[in-house]
Amino acid sequence: MKRIERTAYLNKLIAFKDKSLIKVITGIRRCGKSTIMEIFRDWLLAHGVTDNQIVYLNFEDYDFYELRNPRKLYEYIKPLILKDRTTYMFFDEIQHVENFPDIINSLNLKPTVDIYVTGSNAYMLSSEIATLLSGRYVEIAMLPLSFKEYVDATDAGDNIPKAYMDYISRSSFPYSLELDTPSEVSDYLSGVYSTIVVKDIMSRKRLPDVMMLESVIRFTADNIGNILSTKRIADIMTADGRKIDQKMVERYLSALCETFFVYEAKRYNIKGKQLLKTLGKYYLVDLGLRRMLLGSRSFDAGRILENIVYLELLHRQKKVYIGKVDDLEVDFVAIDADGITYYQVAATVRDEKTLKRELASLQQIKDQYPKFILTLDDDPTADYDGIKRVNALEWMMGKA
Known part of the structure; x- marks a missing residue:
């Protein structure tokens, strides 16, 4: 290997x-x-x-x-x-x-x-x-491979967009690079997934229902990038015929976070500079696992990019939160010893209305910390009164 x-x-x-x-x-x-x-x-x-x-x-x-x-x-x-x-x-x-x-x-x-x-x-x-x-x-x-690590390991630097599609459709687990076909990768991820569910979660946490745990996993995987509460998850799953209460959802999500299968991003009041107790977001450790669980029907370029950017910020040793400014949301507030950086993430902002919407929350922040919009648009970097729009793949490669 x-x-x-x-x-x-x-x-x-x-x-x-x-x-x-x-x-x-x-x-x-x-x-x-x-x-x-x-x-x-x-x-x-x-x-x-x-x-x-x-x-x-x-x-x-x-x-x-x-x-x-x-x-x-x-x-x-x-x-x-x-x-x-x-x-x-x-x-x-x-x-x-x-x-x-x-x-x-x-x-x-x-x-x-x-x-x-x-x-x-x-x-x-x-x-x-x-x-x-x-x-x-x-x-x-530790996390599985960052996008840059994946590109460097596969010598795919000549075609970054293709490398990105491979990265999100195959897996970021290092051993997946040794496998030749999508079927082999899927089988490998299935084994990793089963070990985590059975060995790390069910046996250690003594949870009562593996099928209910898998339902929570699939629901969370299908809702990356969405504001969630344990009550909302319980209500939606119960309405779909999978009866579960809020406390049990909390137990399952806690177990998933402890095994590093998912990560919780809590909300942060930017003006008040304090954490909020409710309505965070969850992101998966690997998008290949999401594809294995949900299939290609779950492809949403914007939310997948948001998940990847979140993981990249963790790779960069940031503490990452979901920002709230008045009634608007900032996708990520990234904090480290050097200060704060704000990020909005969108697959594309070539539509004027979309660009205006992504700028709105950042424009409400009056401090002087850096502010970015990260997109998949292959356009030159732009500056909107101090808010920089850059290509997300170039940013992940350390070139922007």
Whole structure:
């Protein structure tokens, strides 16, 4: 399998190298967590670290099954800790180890130990575990491939629009690039999906009805980019003959977010600079999963682009919200240490009425932070009194 160099994640691991923090790499199954560990281990070896300084254990490998017992794991590891040099410890799928926070915290007390762990779901960062690791860890949240990573990996730079259509119709999961036909990709995604639903959600959350869970998944996938409330979801599904109450919808959505299958974007009052408690939006981690679940009938260029832009902002380490300004909506308010950027997303704004509508909410914002309209229009960049309209694909490639 061709290894895709995930530079942004590698640089983050390098930045935290030798810091006395547990590096927790999270993300949906098959997004590349094990691979980034491998890439970082190779980087260490290329920069003066020796083989005996590295300990790597994958707890989904049956060879290490007995080490899921914390006492046996500690007995195995203790002789491997070097006294005069740093020992870099990599624990893949750490959630399989019983009471893993205890042993991780204990190892982290050793002055010559640097720890990196992965997990396929948010169990390790639930409120209880976060309390146990409080102040001692940093989370590195991974996603499947960004659009630029996909283009670079497929050498598709000569035809960016075609690469975009492939990206949204196939999958952003790295292994999908090894598959030759749409049927193979669909079968692969079906396996990923089934594992997440059965292993990560149904068994761990002890949810009562897998068919109802799948109904919630399909409803959410069909409504990316739409303002939703759990009550509205429950009412619509019940009206369609799938009786479910609001609290059960909340349980299902919470489980989907914890497994990184979907992401919730909460609403943000731009003028009041505060989060609002209701009516957020949900976006899928991968558009190939959406196509597998709903088929080609679900193709909506504008909402798919909105989902992709949301994921791109997460790739860029932004906190992303849905903006509210008076009675108007801003698609995304992206916040990081450098400030705020506002985005409207539309498949096309060549129609004058559409352009006017997309500009309206941004024009209501009186601060001086950057404001963009991102579209699929292959037109020159334009400026409307400080609001820039740019091609979304060029923006995702870092060229606009």
